[in-house]
Amino acid sequence: MRRTFLAVALAISASAQAAPIGVVNAGFEADFAANNTFPVLIPQGWTVYDPDGIYNNSNRAVGVLNPTGSTFFPGGAPEGNNVALTWLDDGDLNNQHMGLTQVLTTDLAPSTHYRLSVEVGNIDSGTGSPPFDVFGFFNIQGFPGYAVQLLAGGVLLAEDNNSLGATLAEGTFGTSVVEFVSAANVLPGQALEIRLINLNLPGTPGNPGIEVDFDDVRLAASPLAVPAPALPPLLGGALCAWLAAARSRRRLM
Known part of the structure; x- marks a missing residue:
């Protein structure tokens, strides 16, 4: 009987375990960048989010940065070699x-707990390695703010609107976490979406706040656990099944 209870408990527990949801190029490693360089490109698997129509692939651009050996992020990337950059x-x-x-x-999905986590970086000033050294020294002090959003069917479900902005030190990353619990009934066909946004908050000449970096995008889904009131009937059903099997074995002996 103990084995039966254990099996039922494990089945309930397994139903509530978090399962990762696939994100293409979640660590921005698909595009090559040499150490201390920052190619301007749209990372594979991602598209530009540009609600205000300001992207020009020049002074308003996206790309990847490999901070290895740089002053931009002395500790390197949180995951792998590259991070995504958003430059305004x-x-x-x-x-x-x-x-x-x-x-x-x-x-x-209905009745599901979603947890989105993203590493958000406040880049420090510095100079790139050749051939990127032709751009000279970048004063990137300050922080323009960020948003990490989770959507479904184009509708915002939950977001982190710059909660780390006031405490994120230059040249460091912090973990942004966004959580959402879906209703028991949801419309089918609502594709999940992740947005990583540079808020472009005003800076000053000494602290212009130009770039936000992102890395290690992770999304997990956990079906809601069986409510506590439902557990006794479920376990009771398992007990009844075990007793019935035991009686059958005794009759056969």
Whole structure:
């Protein structure tokens, strides 16, 4: 009987375990970047999020950065070698947002707890390695703010709107966490989506706040556990099944 109870308990527990949801190029390693370089490109698997129409692939751009051996992030990337960069160097466009987005192949499920975590970086000033040294020294002091969003069917479910912004030191990363619990009934066909946004908050000449970096995007889903009131009937059913089997064995002996 103990084995029966244990099996039922394990089945209940397993149903509530978090399962990872696939994110293409979640660590931004698919595009090569040499140490201390920052190619301007759209990372594979992602598209530009540009609600204000400001992206120009120049002073308003996205790309990847390999901070190994640099002053940008002395500790390197949180995961792998690369991080994603979102660069907005235009003081006339303060508060106009831009970033990266990815629509996943997984739809929103009912009665599910979602947990999205992303490493968010406040880049420090520095100079790239050749041939990127031609751009000279970058004063990237300050922080323009960020948002990490989880959506389904294009509708915002939950977000972290710059909760780390006031405490994230230059040249470091912090973990942004966004959580959402779906309703028992959801419309089918609502694809999940992740957005990583540079909020482009106003800076100062000494602290312009131009770039936000992102890395190690992880999304997990956990079906809601069986409510406590439902456990006794479930375990009782297992006990009845065990007793019935025991009686059958005794009759056969």
